[in-house]
Amino acid sequence: MGLKANYLREVKAFQPSPPYAANAIKAFLVGGALCTLAQWLAEWHSRLFAVSPFAAQLWAVTVMSGLAIVLTAAGKYDDFSQFAGAGAMMLMTGLANALASAAIEHRSEGWTAGVAGQMLKAGGATILYGIIVAYVLGLFWP
């Protein structure tokens, strides 16, 4: 069958598919490493300040998010994500990057319409669906 007559199907042969295995391995290694770092932070914090493991986990995730915001501001997180894929995007650091990148990008449109108005445009969906599901379940969970 010709390419022209059946373009939508035949064109797939010309479109390089993502390197599934390599991408998954990179995501595994980078995502795992970031989680290990967060675990180390949590244990250090828990030991030093004698807080509960839960509070220490929350603290560690917060600190990691702060690191992601700093890297985003330095213009490095996008390069890091291009390499690590989901290993950088699907962690809390990825959400921090989504908000920070939108805020930084739109500062040229001012503090209200730009930074505040657009901050949630990339990460908002994730946060909103979490809140919606948690709130509704919270009302009705036995």
Add this chain to the structure above:
Amino acid sequence: MKRVGKQTWVFDEDIYIRAAATAVGPLEADGPLGGYFDIWHRDLYCGEETWELAERRLMSEAVARCLQKAGVSAHDVDLFLAGDLLNQNATSNYVARELPIPFLCLFGACSTSMQTLAAAAAFVAGGLADTALVATSSHNATAERQFRYPTELGVQKPKTATFTVTGAGAALVGRTPGRWRIRAATIGKVIDAGLTNPLDMGAAMAPAAADTIEQHFRDLGTSPSDYDLIVTGDLSRVGSVIVRELLAESGYDISDVYNDCGLMIYRPDQKVFAGGSGCACSAVVTYGYLFHELDRGTFHRLFVVATGALLSQTMVQQKQSIPAVAHGVVIEAAKQEPDSLP
């Protein structure tokens, strides 16, 4: 000027490109064609406060340098044709604000370079203008933030994605003899192959490019060997293979004379995914590098087919497919006596 076949304009009278100028950003200046551009910036902001102002500056500089090269005052230009990628063609409108020239704004996405050049040639040939200025621009960051995501957002782009060229090109078209002649132009139809992925524009645009090139051959009765170089705008690594295949199916083997501006402008080791794209891609490669090669005599007759994906963020989010268009212009070195187009 006459129409030949269905979509092709042939300019029998002498329509010249009197001067052309280009301005580019850091990555393009660092690329293999860096030395052929007139103005280059080390900084992606080009010394301005925002990305949009940077793009405007690129176009202003290209226009000013073009007029300077031709030795023409802006007051002596009869018509300004320009377009870019931003919403409402913002860059072009604001550049036109500074110029005392009647202005027609054109949008053809990345096909704008040849769209404006073909239109300018037609206006000049039709006697509606003696001198017409054309310009087009694109900027990597303005395009990213408008069509895709914030520039610092961590997204993993696929190998099919293209990298918007930061730059601007301008050319002055008129009857006063110059070094390059516009011989013909083929205006493309909008072709929608049904693709929906905005990160694979090469595959979306290739059918439009193939359609325009094939129509051009049919209208003029020419074949690929009549051209020294057939160059598409920004089909990149993915689309350039497809367009060759599509034309081969129609019986035209362009492999020997074919290239793509998106593949020429960057080195293979520059991280640009499948290659360059954007209005400026075909503009700076043509007005910078290819015109230089026409001067040197490497090529005598070029067929530049600028390809545009008429992408709308809203339409894509509404699951609509991406229409595409391609416009081609035949440009010759004016040094020798022009041999007739067969």
Add this chain to the structure above:
Amino acid sequence: MEYVRAFLAGGLLCALAQLALDRGKWTSADVASVLVILGVLLGFSGVYDRFVAWAGAGATMPLSGFGYFLAKGVMVEPRPDGLVETGAAVFRFAGALFAFIVAGSFFASLICKPKG
């Protein structure tokens, strides 16, 4: 040992998310939302508590951990009751993260221009 478990759990979640992006052709916002919603569901059912106890940051760092923090705010004793208490409880722990990220992003935009 807890480091190995954090590495394995976090890495595996990321690898699965990567496959959903590449093979499933989902957008990153889709995958992220699904991860958070999964975290909320598993958080309410108590499964995620055990996962966190086993994997530590390997469970809290992925976006499903954000869902877990949302659910965890509600799943405390005594359980919040009614529209107001539940609404406030949702933000008990996740709100800390949210406030930090929003404020951090604001200050980042105060200082930095996008680098392109």
